[in-house]
Amino acid sequence: AxxxxxxxxxxxxxxxxxLELRCNYSYGATPYLFWYVQSPGQGLQLLxxxxxxxxxxxxxxxxxxxxxxxxSSFNLRKPSVHWSDAxxxxxxxxxxxxxxxxxxxGTTVTVRA
Amino acid sequence: xxxxxxxxxxLIKTRGQQVTLRCxxxxxxxxxSWYQQALGxxxxxxxxxxxEEERQRGNFPDRFSGHQFPNYSSExxxxxxxxxxxxxxxxxxxxxxxxxxxxxTRLTVT
Numbered sequence: 001a002x003x004x005x006x007x008x009x010x011x012x013x014x015x016x017x018x019l020e021l022r023c024n025y026s027y028g029a030t031p032y033l034f035w036y037v038q039s040p041g042q043g044l045q046l047l048x049x050x051x052x053x054x055x056x057x058x059x060x061x062x063x064x065x066x067x068x069x070x071x072s073s074f075n076l077r078k079p080s081v082h083w084s085d086a087x088x089x090x091x092x093x094x095x096x097x098x099x100x101x102x103x104x105x106g107t108t109v110t111v112r113a
Numbered sequence: 114x115x116x117x118x119x120x121x122x123x124l125i126k127t128r129g130q131q132v133t134l135r136c137x138x139x140x141x142x143x144x145x146s147w148y149q150q151a152l153g154x155x156x157x158x159x160x161x162x163x164x165e166e167e168r169q170r171g172n173f174p175d176r177f178s179g180h181q182f183p184n185y186s187s188e189x190x191x192x193x194x195x196x197x198x199x200x201x202x203x204x205x206x207x208x209x210x211x212x213x214x215x216x217x218t219r220l221t222v223t
Contacts, residue, residue, distance in 0.1 A: 004155075034211065043117075043203055044156070044214040090155050097210050098144050100169050103155030 002027040002093050006104035013081050014112050021076040021107050023091030033074040034092040034101065035065055044090065050074065051096075061085070086111045115140060117206050117215035125221045126194050134189040134218045138206030144168075145187040146212060147179060148203040156203055162187050194222045 005024045013019050025031055032051040036044040048059025055067040065076045074091060088108050092101040118137045126132050138145050144163045148156035158171035162181035181187045185206075191198055199222045205212035 036214070043216040044205075046211055046213065049211050092155075098161075098163075098207050098212075100146065100158040100161060100171060101148075101156070101205075101212060102158070105155050 002031065002095070002102045004091050004093050004102055004104035006089075006091055006107050008107045009105070010108045010110070012110040012112060015083055016080050019076075019078045019081045019085070019109065021089050021091075021109070023074045023076065023104060024072050025074060025091070025093045026072065027093055027095075029095070032094045032096055032099075033065075033067060034094070035059065035063070035074075035076045036090045036092060036103075037061075038088045038090065038106075040087075047076070047089075081109075081111055083111045083113070085109060117204055117213055119202075119204050119215040119218050121218060122216070123219045123221075125223060127223055128194055128196060130194050131190065131192045132194060132220060134191075134202050134204075134220070136187045136189070136204030136206075136215060138185050138187070138204075139213050142206035142208045142213070143185050144207045145181060145185065146205045146207070147187070147189045148205065149173070150201040150203055150217070152200070159189070191220075196222050198222050 003026045034049045035047040047063045050057045088106045090106045091104045094101050120135045146161040147159040150156040161169040165181045176192045178190045201217040203217045204215045
């Protein structure tokens, strides 16, 4: 069975500071990995995805994530956060495209001025 | 290009009632998935429709059923509503690629 753990429930970061959100997954084969962002009252927006190739992937809004097979991790990073990055972030894993996504519980990011 | 749309936006129902939620996929997408997101939690997969058939199903009771129409739009039906069914219901569409989500329908059961 596939599962995702996001160890940090809530992170507070200052505007302009760097951000790293942790994600650990459990899956038997090579997973498809995703990061989604959800603003209050909104649906989910895809930030980036990984399924093969370069283990450092670039996404929208200046986000990047690194796949580390040895650590079963897919951590999300941003060098300098903006107030608009305050949101809920979800890591997800799937056996492939068009397959069910298994989500972590999410990490809430608060940005202080 | 219109994204995934869902209706209604909000809905209030009473325990025991039935509800139907609707989803129109992103243009060109033929696969629709439904997720339930309880407050403070990550989305949970309900089921997926492709070519008008249920292709995958999550761990949800038979009270949850769905349908996909020839134009790829989809409905989610929930019978005998329970208080615990209160959640944001998300629809996602795809075409052999990543899933794109709609804004969701907020269902409140009283």
